[in-house]
Amino acid sequence: MKTDLVRRLTPEEEELAAKREELARLEAQLADQELLLASLKAELAAFEGLYLRRVGALYAELDEWNARLAELRAEQAGTPEAKAEAAESRTQAEEAYSAAHGEAAEVQPFLPSPELKALYREAAKRVHPDTAIDEKDRARRERLMKEVNAAYAAGDEDALRRILAGLDSSPDAVQGSGIGADLIRVLRQLKQIRDRIAAIELEIANLSETDLAKLKAKADVAATEGHDLLEEMEASINVRVILIKHKVEEKSTSGASI
Amino acid sequence: MSESEKQTALISLQHTALTKVGAKSLVARGRAELRAREEAEEWFKKGLEFCQKKRELDASTNPHPIATSARLAFALARRSPALFEEAFACFERGVQLNPNHPGLQFWLGILLHQGLGVQQDYVEGATWYREAAEQGLPAAQFNLGDAYSSGKGVTQDHAQAAFWYCKAAEQGLAAAQISFGYAYAFGQGVAQDDAQAAQWYRKAAEQGLPDAQNSLGYLYASGRGVIQDYTQAAFWYRKSAEGEFAEAQNNFGNAYAHGQGVVQDYTLAAFWYRKAAEQGSAAAQYSLANLYHNGQGVTRDHTEATFWWCKAAEHGNADAQWWLGIAYYYGKGVPQDYVMADLWYRKAAEQKEKYALRKFGDSVCDEFARLNWPE
Numbered sequence: 001m002k003t004d005l006v007r008r009l010t011p012e013e014e015e016l017a018a019k020r021e022e023l024a025r026l027e028a029q030l031a032d033q034e035l036l037l038a039s040l041k042a043e044l045a046a047f048e049g050l051y052l053r054r055v056g057a058l059y060a061e062l063d064e065w066n067a068r069l070a071e072l073r074a075e076q077a078g079t080p081e082a083k084a085e086a087a088e089s090r091t092q093a094e095e096a097y098s099a100a101h102g103e104a105a106e107v108q109p110f111l112p113s114p115e116l117k118a119l120y121r122e123a124a125k126r127v128h129p130d131t132a133i134d135e136k137d138r139a140r141r142e143r144l145m146k147e148v149n150a151a152y153a154a155g156d157e158d159a160l161r162r163i164l165a166g167l168d169s170s171p172d173a174v175q176g177s178g179i180g181a182d183l184i185r186v187l188r189q190l191k192q193i194r195d196r197i198a199a200i201e202l203e204i205a206n207l208s209e210t211d212l213a214k215l216k217a218k219a220d221v222a223a224t225e226g227h228d229l230l231e232e233m234e235a236s237i238n239v240r241v242i243l244i245k246h247k248v249e250e251k252s253t254s255g256a257s258i
Numbered sequence: 259m260s261e262s263e264k265q266t267a268l269i270s271l272q273h274t275a276l277t278k279v280g281a282k283s284l285v286a287r288g289r290a291e292l293r294a295r296e297e298a299e300e301w302f303k304k305g306l307e308f309c310q311k312k313r314e315l316d317a318s319t320n321p322h323p324i325a326t327s328a329r330l331a332f333a334l335a336r337r338s339p340a341l342f343e344e345a346f347a348c349f350e351r352g353v354q355l356n357p358n359h360p361g362l363q364f365w366l367g368i369l370l371h372q373g374l375g376v377q378q379d380y381v382e383g384a385t386w387y388r389e390a391a392e393q394g395l396p397a398a399q400f401n402l403g404d405a406y407s408s409g410k411g412v413t414q415d416h417a418q419a420a421f422w423y424c425k426a427a428e429q430g431l432a433a434a435q436i437s438f439g440y441a442y443a444f445g446q447g448v449a450q451d452d453a454q455a456a457q458w459y460r461k462a463a464e465q466g467l468p469d470a471q472n473s474l475g476y477l478y479a480s481g482r483g484v485i486q487d488y489t490q491a492a493f494w495y496r497k498s499a500e501g502e503f504a505e506a507q508n509n510f511g512n513a514y515a516h517g518q519g520v521v522q523d524y525t526l527a528a529f530w531y532r533k534a535a536e537q538g539s540a541a542a543q544y545s546l547a548n549l550y551h552n553g554q555g556v557t558r559d560h561t562e563a564t565f566w567w568c569k570a571a572e573h574g575n576a577d578a579q580w581w582l583g584i585a586y587y588y589g590k591g592v593p594q595d596y597v598m599a600d601l602w603y604r605k606a607a608e609q610k611e612k613y614a615l616r617k618f619g620d621s622v623c624d625e626f627a628r629l630n631w632p633e
Contacts, residue, residue, distance in 0.1 A: 096280065
């Protein structure tokens with residue numbers, strides 16, 4: 001008889017099934033949000049790289065000329081104030097130089113393929129730390145999630161595929177014993193994921209308020225209007241570089257004649 | 259990990275953290291400057307609006323609006339300086355936010371140099387002109403050239419004037435092209451060279467500048483720097499005359515009177531002389547008087563003739579003064595008055611030797627007057 005084969009679900013089991021469905025939905029949503037955040041971070045890093053190479057490097061050049069001018073003045077005036085000012089200018093020039101030519105300046109344009117995005121989404125769903133069942137699992141997932149994020153930022157599809165392949169062979173998601181324990185675990189996972197989604201939203205909002213994001217937004221608007229914001233910024237600094245170079249040349253020749 | 263390895267790792271970590279902060283500050287710096295520049299641009303626009311309002315106000319009260327003459331506009335603008343005070347305040351705020359804005363520098367220069375809305379200060383004005391000029395703003399280069407030419411705010415230096423006129427002229431500023439042309443024509447700051455003068459006049463003339471069109475016409479008429487060509491001369495005189503340039507209207511009148519480059523026609527000569535005469539050209543007033551006197555292109559009219567001689571004589575035209583004297587002597591168009599006749603005769607004689615040879619009552623003089631005064 002059919003009733004012998006298909007057992008009616010207990011209320012606990014029904015509850016668990018519903019929660020698992022919700023969990024699956026939220027996991028998908030979380031993966032989307034993680035993708036959004038990772039993309040935003042990568043785009044910002046790429047823009048920062050571009051900005052530092054084009055505008056930052058010019059600021060460093062400007063500061064270098066400023067420092068030279070201050071040093072020439074200090075040489076000619078010889079006052080403690082002039083010397084202190086020269087030292088300060090020199091420090092700023094050095095800081096600007098290392099900032100403009102540091103690691104951040106090496107980040108290349110971020111142009112993710114649909115395949116890369118799909119791989120990231122899949123990987124994020126499967127390794128996400130907030131779907132962990134215990135602390136040990138969580139630590140492992142956190143490590144994996146870091147790798148996934150790094151691979152995505154680097155645009156490395158193969159690395160994402162390797163991570164996914166590794167998951168298949170690892171003993172995953174050992175089920176707990178008993179329906180009550182399962183339900184508790186699922187509820188805990190749900191809470192963790194909701195918290196994480198809220199945290200991501202907050203992080204995206206915070207990131208969007210940074211100078212970098214505001215500048216990028218401006219550059220994006222300018223680009224749709226057919227002009228290059230960074231070029232305009234470069235031009236404005238270039239003018240100052242030229243003017244200060246002129247002053248340095250004047251100072252050094254006037255110094256030579258004394 | 260050895261102690262030194264740890265040290266190296268730590269330094270590298272610190273370095274990365276430092277550059278991170280540095281990169282952030284470079285971004286913040288760029289954004290802050292961008293904001294300041296945008297705000298400066300707002301002040302610039304606001305200031306320009308005040309200047310524009312001022313110009314419109316003056317244009318509505320100006321009986322002879324000549325669009326090309328910015329100087330005239332400013333001369334008129336002095337009447338109500340309040341709008342310029344507003345403009346100056348805007349430009350000053352803007353330049354604090356973006357000290358390298360050429361437009362702001364230029365306008366601060368104008369207001370200071372001309373004393374509009376602020377205590378006039380030639381030196382300060384010229385300094386701002388230079389700032390903007392060095393950044394390549396043609397109008398500022400031109401004004402700096404003018405400052406050097408007049409020695410207002412800088413030591414007078416025609417070579418420097420020509421240098422800055424040249425910079426602006428090469429960028430296509432018509433006013434600078436004509437000034438650079440004048441520099442060549444008069445050999446001021448550059449070696450005198452009519453061919454160069456003609457070249458720069460032409461550039462400005464082709465941009466529609468009436469002064470330049472007239473000057474180019476003059477070079478064609480006199481064959482200086484170009485092959486003499488009355489047709490070309492008349493062509494440029496016409497353009498300039500149609501642009502309400504009085505000197506060209508007189509020259510174009512001459513072209514019709516003498517049939518140079520156009521078919522001789524006294525009626526048209528009278529038409530253009532009158533236009534120039536009404537704008538105060540003494541030469542045209544004298545020529546128009548002569549046409550009335552001779553009945554050429556107009557009905558002979560002693561009153562009209564004497565009226566225009568009088569105008570020209572008051573402007574110091576020696577020939578007109580002589581003829582006005584004769585008109586008083588014979589009572590043509592004015593009541594006979596020997597005292598006035600003598601007065602204008604003397605004025606003419608002070609200027610032109612040929613008039614000094616003749617005296618009223620002399621048979622020479624009487625003969626001269628009789629021959630030239632058809633009854």
